[in-house]
Amino acid sequence: MFAYIVRRLFLMLLTLFGISVIIFVLLRVVPGNIVDILFDAAGFVDPADKANLEKELGLSQPIVIQYLHWIGGLLRGDLGYSYVSEKPALDEILPRIPITARLAGLALLFSASIGIPLGVLSAVHQGSRLDYVLRVVSLSGLSLPSFWLGLLILMASVSMFGTMPIFNPNPKTWMEAFAIYAVPAMAVGFRSAALTMRITRSSMLEILRQDYIRTARAKGASETSVNYHHALKNAVLPVITVIGIEAAFLIGGLIVTETVFNIPGIARFLVEALRWRDYPIVQNLVMFIAVVVVVVNFTVDMLYAAIDPRIRYGD
Amino acid sequence: MATINFESELRRAGANATGGWRRLAFLAQRYMLGTIGLIIMLLFVWMAASADLICRYDPLSVDSAHRLAAPSALHWFGTDSFGRDVWSRIIHGSRISLAVGIGSTTLGATLGVIVGLASGYLSGWVDLVFQRITDMLQSLPLLVLALVMTAALGPSLPNVIVAIAIPLIPTVARVIRANTLALREQPFVEAAKSIGMSEMRIALRHVLPNTMAPLIVLATAQLGSTILTEASLSFLGLGIPEPYPSWGRMLSESAAEYVRTAPWLVIFPGIAISLAVFGTNLFGDALRDILDPRQRG
Numbered sequence: 370m371f372a373y374i375v376r377r378l379f380l381m382l383l384t385l386f387g388i389s390v391i392i393f394v395l396l397r398v399v400p401g402n403i404v405d406i407l408f409d410a411a412g413f414v415d416p417a418d419k420a421n422l423e424k425e426l427g428l429s430q431p432i433v434i435q436y437l438h439w440i441g442g443l444l445r446g447d448l449g450y451s452y453v454s455e456k457p458a459l460d461e462i463l464p465r466i467p468i469t470a471r472l473a474g475l476a477l478l479f480s481a482s483i484g485i486p487l488g489v490l491s492a493v494h495q496g497s498r499l500d501y502v503l504r505v506v507s508l509s510g511l512s513l514p515s516f517w518l519g520l521l522i523l524m525a526s527v528s529m530f531g532t533m534p535i536f537n538p539n540p541k542t543w544m545e546a547f548a549i550y551a552v553p554a555m556a557v558g559f560r561s562a563a564l565t566m567r568i569t570r571s572s573m574l575e576i577l578r579q580d581y582i583r584t585a586r587a588k589g590a591s592e593t594s595v596n597y598h599h600a601l602k603n604a605v606l607p608v609i610t611v612i613g614i615e616a617a618f619l620i621g622g623l624i625v626t627e628t629v630f631n632i633p634g635i636a637r638f639l640v641e642a643l644r645w646r647d648y649p650i651v652q653n654l655v656m657f658i659a660v661v662v663v664v665v666n667f668t669v670d671m672l673y674a675a676i677d678p679r680i681r682y683g684d
Numbered sequence: 685m686a687t688i689n690f691e692s693e694l695r696r697a698g699a700n701a702t703g704g705w706r707r708l709a710f711l712a713q714r715y716m717l718g719t720i721g722l723i724i725m726l727l728f729v730w731m732a733a734s735a736d737l738i739c740r741y742d743p744l745s746v747d748s749a750h751r752l753a754a755p756s757a758l759h760w761f762g763t764d765s766f767g768r769d770v771w772s773r774i775i776h777g778s779r780i781s782l783a784v785g786i787g788s789t790t791l792g793a794t795l796g797v798i799v800g801l802a803s804g805y806l807s808g809w810v811d812l813v814f815q816r817i818t819d820m821l822q823s824l825p826l827l828v829l830a831l832v833m834t835a836a837l838g839p840s841l842p843n844v845i846v847a848i849a850i851p852l853i854p855t856v857a858r859v860i861r862a863n864t865l866a867l868r869e870q871p872f873v874e875a876a877k878s879i880g881m882s883e884m885r886i887a888l889r890h891v892l893p894n895t896m897a898p899l900i901v902l903a904t905a906q907l908g909s910t911i912l913t914e915a916s917l918s919f920l921g922l923g924i925p926e927p928y929p930s931w932g933r934m935l936s937e938s939a940a941e942y943v944r945t946a947p948w949l950v951i952f953p954g955i956a957i958s959l960a961v962f963g964t965n966l967f968g969d970a971l972r973d974i975l976d977p978r979q980r981g
Contacts, residue, residue, distance in 0.1 A: 380819065387820040395836040505717070508969065512962035514912055516919050517935065517954035524943045524950060533943070621827035625916050639828070640920050643835040655824065655832060662823045 370681070377670075381663050388659045392652050393436050439652065449649035453642075458649045462635060462657065468538075469627070469634035473619050475554035480561035481612055485605070487562075488569025492604075493596050495574060503566070510563025515622045519556040519629035526552075536632050553630045557622040561615045568611045573604040606677055613669030617662040711974075718970020724963025732778040741769035743776040743929045752946050762948040764934070770948065773929035774956050780930045781960055784845055784914040785907050791849035792910075793903045796856025797892070803857060804864025805887045811861075818854040826851045830913055831922055839925045848913050852906055859902055863895040897975040904968035908961040915957045931957045 423429045430438075442449055448458035491503040523533050526548075534548035576582065577600055585599045620636055627637035635654060642650035674680045712719040731738065741759075747767035755762040761770035803814040821829065826848075833847035867873060868891070876886045917923030918932030926933070934953040942949045 380816075383816060384819045384823055387816065388823060391820065392832065395832055398836055508965050509958070509962055512908065512912075512965050513958050514915050514919075514932075514954065514961075516916065517950075517957065520935065520943060520950050520954065524947055527944050618825045621825045621916070624827055624831070625919060628920060640831065640922070643831060643922065646835075651832070651835075655828065658825065658828055659823045662825070666823075 374671075377667060381667060384663060385656070385659060389440065389652075389656060390436070392655045393439065394432070396646075396648050396651060397432055397435075439649075443653070443656070448653045451642075451650050452647045453645050453650075458653050461650060462638070462653060465633060465635040465638055468632060469620075469623060469636055471550055472554050472557065472623060472627070472632070472634060473616065475550055476558035476561065476619055476622075477612060477616055479551075479555055479558035480565050480615065483558075484562040484565025485569050485608060488566040488608075489573055489596070489601060489604075491566065491570045492573035492577065504570075507563040507566045507570075510559050510566075513559065514625070515556055515560055516625035516629050518559060519553065519626050522552060522556055523629065534630070536630065549632075553626050553632060556629075557619060557626045560622060561612075561619065564615060565608060565612060569604065569608050572607045573600060576600045576604045606673065609676070610669055610673065613665055613672070617665040620658055620661075715970040715973065717966050718973075721963045721966025721968070721970065724959060725967055728778050728782065728960050728963065731775050732782045735775045735779060739769070739772035739775050741772045743768060743772040744927050752942075752949075754946075755948050761952045762946065764946075764949055765942075770934070770952055773934060774931065774952055777929040777931045777934065777953070777956065778960070780841070780924055780928060781911050781914060781957070783841065784848065784924075785911045785960075785964075787845040788848040788852065788910045788914075789903050789907050791845060792852025792906070793856050793899065795849070796853045797860050797895075797899065799853060800857035800860025801864055801887055801892060801895075804861040805868065805883070805891060814857065814861075818857055821851060821854045824851070826909070826913060827916055830917055831920070834917055834922045839922055841924060841928075844914060844917060844923050847917070848910050852910070855906070856899070856902060859898050860895050863898060864891055867891045867894055901968070901972045901975055904964065904971050908964040908968065911957065911961050911964070 420429070428435075439449065446459070448462070450456065451458050451461050454461060487503055487507075491500045491507075494500050526533050534545075534552060536549055537545065540546035540549050577596075582595060582600060585595050590599070623634065623636035624640060626632075627634045628640060631637075635657070639651065639654045639658075641647075642654065745768065747763070749767065750759070750763050751767045752765055753759055753763040753767070759769050759771065761774065763769055764773070799814050799818075803811045829851045830847045833850060834844055837843035837847060864887075873886060873890060876890055881889075914923055914930065915932030915935075918930040919936045921933075921936055924930035924933055931953045935950065
């Protein structure tokens with residue numbers, strides 16, 4: 370087990386190193402950097418000014434030196450300066466994390482509390498009209514773009530209240546907090562709720578076919594006891610993996626939803642930074658996302674082994 | 685392994701019909717939702733193919749006299765802020781969605797098959813290197829990777845196709861690799877080896893065809909997600925550039941500010957995206973049930 374964990378940690382570092390190289394190179398093959406964008410807007414260009422600014426931002430150095438400079442800073446906790454705001458990148462990124470984390474947490478809570486019960490219901494009543502309806506609803510959940518769902522919610526809000534929720538970092542009332550966080554979280558979480566439901570359903574069906582379930586029925590256990598006591602306990606394992614993976618990949622939905630609802634989290638910030646070619650922000654944000662994904666994957670695997678005694682790593 | 689054996693699959697499904705049409709009719713009845721999905725997909729293909737015949741207006745022509753016109757007999761889905769006909773733009777938009785959907789799924793699946801087959805069949809250091817690269821690509825969410833790639837490559841149709849195809853490679857490669865590893869140990873591969881067949885020929889003629897069923901299932905499942913990703917990229921302004929009518933782009937022009945004043949600009953492109961993706965998802969589900977019964981849910 371110990372050897373396995375060490376191996377996994379080593380592979381995690383290798384993966385993160387690879388990502389840092391890929392991102393760094395990708396961003397620098399782009400024709401045109403921030404200096405070009407700034408000078409394009411100015412119209413008249415003095416090549417000397419341009420060269421000076423490039424030098425000041427470190428863009429004239431060889432790419433390997435730029436990379437080492439970035440990684441060296443990263444290890445010391447110095448993420449460099451944003452080209453756009455000229456503030457330290459860390460100060461730009463850190464305050465936005467809790468906003469996005471809150472949204473992601475609520476979205477996961479929503480998807481688990483809706484997805485798991487509906488998935489169980491669908492499996493227990495397999496083939497019924499209810500099952501049919503739930504399956505179509507969950508498939509539609511996977512088909513709706515979350516930004517469109519967000520826009521529809523805004524539209525409904527306009528027609529019902531005559532206004533849209535506007536982001537406020539310190540909501541005063543419960544209602545305001547609900548409108549600011551819970552509503553966008555539902556727009557993001559609808560997709561993962563649908564996914565969770567599908568996985569719960571198929572996992573439940575798989576378990577319900579097993580011998581020990583037949584045994585439980587044969588000895589006279591009630592349907593409720595068989596479904597919820599015997600089956601659900603085992604069926605929920607793969608669901609945990611999916612929720613874990615979704616937790617890390619929720620960022621995709623958050624990017625568009627934060628844009629629609631005008632929420633200043635890190636997901637929307639990534640898009641803004643990409644538009645402005647603000648490399649220090651983009652590369653650090655992407656690295657942050659990668660670290661979250663890798664750590665969550667690792668945690669889910671470990672959790673899995675902790676919950677299910679049949680799973681032993683490294684034996 | 686999951687070889688596509690339609691005869692046995694049909695018998696398992698209870699089809700006694702022998703004639704081609706009757707068999708098709710039986711399958712359509714058995715997998716009603718899948719049939720609906722297929723019809724939706726064919727509808728979009730037809731829309732894309734005959735876009736010029738269906739539309740009364742040029743999707744790019746600007747008409748400043750009729751800006752933001754509400755839906756009417758003249759403009760079924762209204763017009764946008766440049767006075768362009770929304771109905772025509774949605775019909776033409778199906779070409780972009782289809783091109784990106786089919787283009788990136790095919791590209792991603794082909795590269796994924798090559799990587800997966802090489803990884804599983806050659807094993808050794810090739811496998812090790814491919815596995816690590818797969819790990820790296822899978823540690824970034826699809827949209828994040830696609831966003832950075834389109835930002836790097838520049839917004840254009842071919843670049844968007846490539847940017848969405850690359851994140852697909854690891855997903856496909858994993859499945860093909862796992863299948864190849866299992867197939868390698870099968871007696872028929874051993875038999876082929878013993879009669880002196882070259883490794884390359886075994887991989888391509890014996891192993892590859894046997895991974896087709898899961899590949900088709902996976903590719904169909906990915907089709908919807910590629911269409912959604914293109915819509916998201918274009919919505920964020922980093923996908924298909926103006927003035928081409930991409931459904932996602934149409935929503936980005938009309939976002940928040942038109943929610944109040946011109947709801948038709950928000951509703952119709954969204955319905956188009958959702959319906960197209962819903963169709964492929966329905967069809968993909970039915971296909972999975974038919975071809976890959978182990979995953980049946």
